Amino acid sequence: MENEIVFSDQLLQQIRQAQHVVVLTGAGISAESGVPTFRDAQTGLWERFRPEELASPEAFRRDPRLVWEWYAWRRELVSKASPNAGHLALVELEKRLPVFTLITQNVDGLHQRAGSGVRFPVIELHGNIQRTKCFADCQIVDTWEEDGELPPRCPRCAGLLRPDVVWFGELLPAEALSAAIAAAAGCDLFLSIGTSGLVEPAASLPYRALAAHIPVVEINPHPTPLSSLATFAIPAPAGEVLPALVKAVWEV
Secondary structure, three states, X not given: OOOOOOOOHHHHHHXXXXXXXXXXXXXXXXXXXXXXXXXXXOOHHHOOOOHHHOOOHHHHXXXXXXXXXXXXXHHHHHHOOOXXXXXXXXXXXHHHOOEEEEEEOXXXXXXXXXXXXXXXXXXXXXXXXXXXXXXXXXXXXXOOOOOOOOOOEOOOOOOEEEEEEXXXXXXXXXXXXXXXXXXXXXXXXXXXXXXXXXXXXXXXXXXXXXXXXXXXXXXXXOOOOOOOOOOXXXXXXXXXXXXXXXXXXXXX
């Protein structure tokens, strides 16, 4: 780190005294691990497609094999990525705080691979690209017969299998969204990390915290609609800020 990050005493004290901290993460923290954001330019065979053209129930009905193969390509990209220092620092926060809620818009599972979710489950608002479910009944499927057909078939009902992610036109998982809303409005401190603040309903979560007079910290190298309203805005990458923050709070 070229320049040491200096945090306000007020922020450090609020973290030390907090009984419940909520963190919302977006594509920025995964981008620091080399995971392309959803709307980054496609490469190779996928250059002629826009992601929005492939991530919908309509696209799957139209050409299920194409969508399945695109997500297989994306899973391969994710599998080559490793959790970064920001992910690991959030694991430390989970270990040290009385109550910790990690809400993520990312579908790559990097938080869990880093070690998050041991004490408190990670709330995945948009699903997880590593999980598979049946397109017909939406039930998770762990194993299926590999007979060369793509997408594979559900072993229960023979429906087509799809990734367990939220597509355009679909609702977020009700249980996950309810838990996220309750945490945002009932915590002591809210951190918004690497998210553009443009994708609803996740974008509304820090504003729910502000409405409840809960301090909000934004960590993002790029300005967002939240930046001017956040209690503390730190314009730097999560991989730099979070390890330094953990060190400053607990003097480790």
